[in-house]
Amino acid sequence: MVAFVKDIWVSLAQTGLRVTALAGGVGGAKLAQGLARAVPGGDLSVVINTADDFEVYGLAISPDIDTVMYTLGGIANPATGWGIAGDTRATLDAIARYGEDPWFLLGDQDFATHILRTARLRQGQPLSTVTAHLSSALGIASHLLPMTDDRVATLVDTPEVRRDFQEYFVARQQQDTVSGIVFDGIEDASPAPGVLVALRDADMIVFCPSNPIVSIGPILAVPGIREAVAGSPAVRIGVSPLIGGKALKGPADKMLSSLGHEVSSVGVARIYAGLLDVLVIDERDRALQPEIEALGMRVIVTNTIMGDAEDRERLAREILAAAVEDRAR
């Protein structure tokens, strides 16, 4: 059976498997890179969260797009997962010399992205067009799609005050208790061109191991996207971002807890119930399998930690094999 599945998989990959991934920050970018390597003859679209986008020094910053773009372009900083490898900070230091607070770390090479994006947006190009051109210039064959070309902003309610997302995430280092999340502007947002088509035509939809609340959450909240996933004939596979009740990176665990969710892959499965056919959980969470299966999804247990590019491709191949197996059932 395994050999048979592998045959199907090889054949699918060669004939152009269409994969659409939903991704947020670093974890999403890593799996997206694995998928891009695992389906070289195929067609990968990555729908990326833009609700973290903001402006600093008048420049339009799209942190999640950039993390995916730098990772798939092979220039991401391996130490942080975001930013560009070997980047310097002469520009930011010079900005600080003018008395500005350099609270958001931007490297010199990184600034090039923000400068060009801002210029092109101001010329009237939509973010999806700008992103397609920038990522193509970096040699990326996959389709990087912002979830929307419209402005959506994640706002974080704390017991004291409502904060902008980057203020919560970067400036205050996620120390606030999160009592609520608002995606400002989401009701009026439309999926960017290509997003609904990529979901409709996909053989497989992957929820990357990104924060379910503030990374995958806003993507699904864009009117039309949740419905497209729910109604898709594709095999839909999610990867849990939690291992042993902890997020590998970022505040997903604390945020799930303070918002009343169970802080485990079971909690993640509940959030995605009705949208996923398969949830991939880490070996250390094997005991959670029955409870997740009771929610109506298959469970794949494997090592979900992604170190280098080979690691990411290994996980992507396991996910693809699971999709083929699911389809064969």
Add this chain to the structure above:
Amino acid sequence: MVAFVKDIWVSLAQTGLRVTALAGGVGGAKLAQGLARAVPGGDLSVVINTADDFEVYGLAISPDIDTVMYTLGGIANPATGWGIAGDTRATLDAIARYGEDPWFLLGDQDFATHILRTARLRQGQPLSTVTAHLSSALGIASHLLPMTDDRVATLVDTPEVRRDFQEYFVARQQQDTVSGIVFDGIEDASPAPGVLVALRDADMIVFCPSNPIVSIGPILAVPGIREAVAGSPAVRIGVSPLIGGKALKGPADKMLSSLGHEVSSVGVARIYAGLLDVLVIDERDRALQPEIEALGMRVIVTNTIMGDAEDRERLAREILAAAVEDRAR
């Protein structure tokens, strides 16, 4: 007499001599720095050409303001006269990686200036306010005043075609024959706040050794400025940018020639006739003194080459002494 003049000069400098300089690029910046050092207790305003301003990658670039600002701020690149000492070019290289032509050299620290200027202009601040804040942050006590807050663009007519100034100056390295110069928008421009007051209240007005056609020319062409200089009770002293019929830097000599001017300090004196009381020329042009005096201005003959900061201060002190002497006549 010399001792007496020096006494007056020291006394004036201590009691707050008000000096207003008109300046363009590198030569203007050097003398402005000399003046700032020579009148430490005094009040220096520098009215700066903005007709070379342009946009690249969506950023507002003010080359002459920046050259004066970096020079007075003590951070200018001593090798070029423009740009920032020790600056790197990671951002520009990354912009080129996205397929853009890096035709205009911008350093990483330099980008900080353009980013902040652009952001503040887009917030609605006038260029004069932005310039005051940026230069103040660099510790500059002198008042750097753009000639206008309005958009003026120098256009260069060549026998074949009309070109943007930076296209002529940087991209094509001044190789075109200049058949005409247009200051687009100049009729509708007003002097920036502070400019007319600085000219009216000055004890001394200095025309720096900048290009008379495309650096000092646009400043004088802003409606109201030529009249303010012509009617000023200040001692008005110019420094010729030509030595032995050659410009130390830039295309002033070729441009004067192709526009039908005499390519010498006499030609410069004719352009400034009626506006200057004194013209400072280089020792190598001593023979031109009678011809220039016949145009109705006194002539000071000295070494006009400015190397290091001490050199610039030396020339500035000679100019100040000449002004005091002129006033004492």
